[in-house]
Amino acid sequence: MARESVALSEQWHQADSWQYTLSCLIRALCAAGNLEEAFAINQRAMQLAVHVSPYYFRLSACDEIWLNLAKGELPKAVQRCAEIEPLVNGCEKRGQFLWVKASLLYAQGLFNKVLKVLEEPMRDLEQGGASWYLINLMPIQALALNALSRDEDALTTLSHCLTLAEPEGYVRTFLERGTPMARLLQTALRQGIEPKYGTDLLSAFDLHGEAEGYFRDESRTPASRFSGAYLIDPLSERELEVLRFLNTNLSTPEIAREMILAPSTVRTHVRNIYVKLGTHGRIEAIQKAKGLDLI
């Protein structure tokens, strides 16, 4: 999907939206553990950003800091952050830059500074209803509190975050925080905080293999391994029924006869199933559905 958006941008040569779509692709590549390509894409994004405005360049610089953190290149991340920080405006200080800055301070072990840098902007974000940013910042805040042995505050923050994140089934924001988050989630579970969601999240961490998240070890890609654990758009009862028939040798007209439907209706259901499962064919859909315990 991210590659499609980039391809469309390339076709129209509109630098501002091109840079934005490249940024989305970088996030996807980073989550998939493909840091090499992500760095190369970031270079292209920075070249484009120069043609748009210094603001766009700073957005790309934020991506670069994030990538360097993911790669474990802390000095490079610190240097780039110091370069752009004097230039960021008020809005950026509540947006992407804040997320990168807090992550960087956490990686440096400057936990009190993490809390300080987050305190005021998070109040603003809560008032402004920018929940996506909150859900991405609260795990960092919880981990910083935990690192400072403020265990109760850490669990309160995590609990708040889980309550916000659970209805939409966020996974990545927790996974990318690696082992410290897995441990904190285990503590939360022991205290009965969001047990169902917490268990789902912990199953997404590879605890048996001492998961470190891609912050510590670029070869591990937990987010990509568990990318199929949730369906964005659940299948309807009718689609599930069709899906079960797809797992047989029946052809579309035969399925239509069994279900007393028109073949065109069955084809529509099949198309919707493919879209919802993110697959392109019958065999792939059946495999994905089995992986998700749908059949």
Place this chain on the structure above:
Amino acid sequence: MVNIEYSPFKQRLISLLDGIRAYLTWLKGEADQELRFVHRAMDNLPEDDRITHAQLLNGEGLAYKLQLKQPEVIQSFEATLLAGEGMAGLFTAMVNCNLVSAQFLHDRLRQTFSNCQSILRLANETDPGSKDLPFYNHLYATMSLVQLE
């Protein structure tokens, strides 16, 4: 401009120039300044210019998006859709693309993804070629962000 006598034409021109300034400041990420230009442009805009009014409302939504003020963002884009009623379907599609990216930041992942699919489906039904238009790249990018979560 100084030498042009005051007239509805000049008023409209002032408004359009502020609209352009607003867009340029948006590209620089300067939301407060963009809002000042947008609102000044709205004040000077003749009441019958619905097309420019709708575009200015869209600009207002983009500025609020930079400020991460979600209720205002959604309000502006919805007002844009109302003001743009009767305009070409492409304008509506473009504003809808902006609206879904606002829904994403408002933590409405499933709704965002479902709305993205609806917009693409509608585009496909009305004009199969239109889904390759430039503003749909934001739609695909937003869908990729939802999948990433």
